[in-house]
Amino acid sequence: MKVSAQPPGIAQRDQPKKTHSVKPKVDPVVVMVGLGYVGLSTAACLASKFHVIGVDLDKEKVKLIGQGVPPFHEKALSPLLRKHVQSGMLSCTTDYDPISTADFVFTAVGTPSSTSGEIDLSQVKSAVQSIGRAMAESKRRPVVIVKSTVVPGTSRSLVRVLEQYSGKSLGEGFGLCSNPEFLREGQAVRDTMKPSRIVIGPFDPFSRHRVLSLYRQFYGKQMPPIVDTSPETAEMIKYASNAFLATKISFINLMARLCEKIPGSDVKDVAEGMGLDPRIGPLFLQAGPGFGGSCFPKDVQALVRYMRLMGLDASMLESTLSINETQPDNIASQAERMLGGVKGKNIAVLGLAFNPDTDDVRESRAIPLIRKLVDRGATVGAYDPMAMEGAKKELGPIITYSSNARECVKGSDLVIIMTAWEEFMDLGSNELARLMGHKPRVLDARRIYDPERFVTTHFAATGLGTAEV
Ligand code: NAD
Numbered sequence: 490m491k492v493s494a495q496p497p498g499i500a501q502r503d504q505p506k507k508t509h510s511v512k513p514k515v516d517p518v519v520v521m522v523g524l525g526y527v528g529l530s531t532a533a534c535l536a537s538k539f540h541v542i543g544v545d546l547d548k549e550k551v552k553l554i555g556q557g558v559p560p561f562h563e564k565a566l567s568p569l570l571r572k573h574v575q576s577g578m579l580s581c582t583t584d585y586d587p588i589s590t591a592d593f594v595f596t597a598v599g600t601p602s603s604t605s606g607e608i609d610l611s612q613v614k615s616a617v618q619s620i621g622r623a624m625a626e627s628k629r630r631p632v633v634i635v636k637s638t639v640v641p642g643t644s645r646s647l648v649r650v651l652e653q654y655s656g657k658s659l660g661e662g663f664g665l666c667s668n669p670e671f672l673r674e675g676q677a678v679r680d681t682m683k684p685s686r687i688v689i690g691p692f693d694p695f696s697r698h699r700v701l702s703l704y705r706q707f708y709g710k711q712m713p714p715i716v717d718t719s720p721e722t723a724e725m726i727k728y729a730s731n732a733f734l735a736t737k738i739s740f741i742n743l744m745a746r747l748c749e750k751i752p753g754s755d756v757k758d759v760a761e762g763m764g765l766d767p768r769i770g771p772l773f774l775q776a777g778p779g780f781g782g783s784c785f786p787k788d789v790q791a792l793v794r795y796m797r798l799m800g801l802d803a804s805m806l807e808s809t810l811s812i813n814e815t816q817p818d819n820i821a822s823q824a825e826r827m828l829g830g831v832k833g834k835n836i837a838v839l840g841l842a843f844n845p846d847t848d849d850v851r852e853s854r855a856i857p858l859i860r861k862l863v864d865r866g867a868t869v870g871a872y873d874p875m876a877m878e879g880a881k882k883e884l885g886p887i888i889t890y891s892s893n894a895r896e897c898v899k900g901s902d903l904v905i906i907m908t909a910w911e912e913f914m915d916l917g918s919n920e921l922a923r924l925m926g927h928k929p930r931v932l933d934a935r936r937i938y939d940p941e942r943f944v945t946t947h948f949a950a951t952g953l954g955t956a957e958v
Contacts, residue, residue, distance in 0.1 A: 621654025664696030690723030745954030756954025781843030840908025
């Protein structure tokens with residue numbers, strides 16, 4: 490493995506030979522297959538330098554994107570998309586024809602969990618077959634770049650598929666490179682423009698040279714550190730990173746549970762004290778409702794299944810998952826304690842998206858929490874600045890939906906903060922007290938409020954991970 494902290498000098502053997510004839514510079518054509526959170530955010534960023542054509546099977550999505558409108562909420566994506574669609578740098582389609590003229594073909598299709606928890610590779614397989622078929626018509630030598638998160642060995646298994654469907658061979662007719670994605674939803678544009686690192690696992694020198702050139706052209710002097718390794722290691726880096734971060738979250742949530750039983754202790758201070766140790770670091774050390782979204786839960790699950798397939802004990806990661814799974818129960822129990830039972834009580838849940846700045850409710854911990862509260866007889870109202878539509882699809886009519894935070898908390902017995910949206914931080918304790926009326930209570934599962942703010946009011950306010958209710 491090579492790690493270059495500076496813009497990598499492309500290996501000597503890969504450098505183009507010096508020539509005196511000056512060829513006109515033609516920017517590469519990039520095709521992005523799969524226009525979800527990863528594919529569309531990446532495509533919109535790349536379009537500031539390259540001609541990008543997005544391919545997705547979802548006609549509605551393609552129609553919206555073609556009008557410059559993102560089909561989901563992602564911070565900073567909307568103006569970028571509008572700009573590049575209007576300038577013609579970014580276009581999209583439902584057919585694979587543009588691949589025949591592409592220099593780079595990214596796959597960013599989904600890799601969800603199957604019902605048994607294993608990775609479901611059907612989208613990847615089907616997309617790669619279509620890419621192979623379209624490549625048969627290509628006069629170029631495109632490099633296929635696997636951005637989707639796939640278990641180790643998957644990219645290698647795609648060589649045969651691409652060769653079979655294109656009638657070409659790896660290295661001569663096309664290139665292939667694993668290039669896992671590390672962006673975070675809600676910060677996808679920022680993470681793409683300024684990634685912590687780029688991990689590549691090329692299958693041949695041509696692909697290494699081409700992919701590095703593409704990123705050098707895109708990032709220029711701001712080239713992030715490059716980890717240049719084998720395809721299998723690249724795939725492992727992605728899983729190991731997600732499993733580690735998820736474990737960090739479950740670890741601090743476990744400590745939060747303990748703090749809740751120790752009068753005078755507060756997990757927030759515990760985390761701060763730990764995080765100052767450079768060996769630990771402060772990030773992903775905030776106690777909360779647990780991890781959600783489209784990545785951590787299904788990636789850790791897939792890794793567990795993969796390890797078991799390899800005959801390995803994955804109990805450490807199984808604990809990570811089970812702590813996460815039971816965290817909504819923990820919050821529901823805390824609500825019970827605060828209210829002396831939730832039956833017949835009005836509970837306002839603020840935040841439905843798994844993270845702020847996204848509308849994604851996939852695996853959001855707010856969904857199982859709400860189900861539990863309803864099952865225990867509470868009347869639940871909810872509000873999220875962006876995720877109302879997604880939540881309605883998940884929860885249907887079992888709760889009421891408010892059009893703003895103030896309306897949601899009005900008259901409720903308890904407010905539970907589930908997503909750290911900035912607008913919730915603006916709700917003052919006096920305002921909450923006025924809106925909620927008698928004996929207001931706040932359960933701050935994201936620890937967005939300074940408890941000092943509530944000291945002077947007749948609030949019973951608590952955060953997750955503290956015994957003071
Ligand atoms: P997504 O479900 O939001 O988007 C996938 C897109 O692929 C959809 O628009 C779907 O219509 C399209 N698609 C499916 N099959 C297709 C096909 N055969 N041809 C063309 N389009 C097809 O997924 P996502 O969240 O963007 O994730 C994509 C990949 O990136 C996954 O492997 C995921 O694990 C990984 N990843 C996701 C994130 C994240 O934060 N969402 C971060 C890093 C990595």
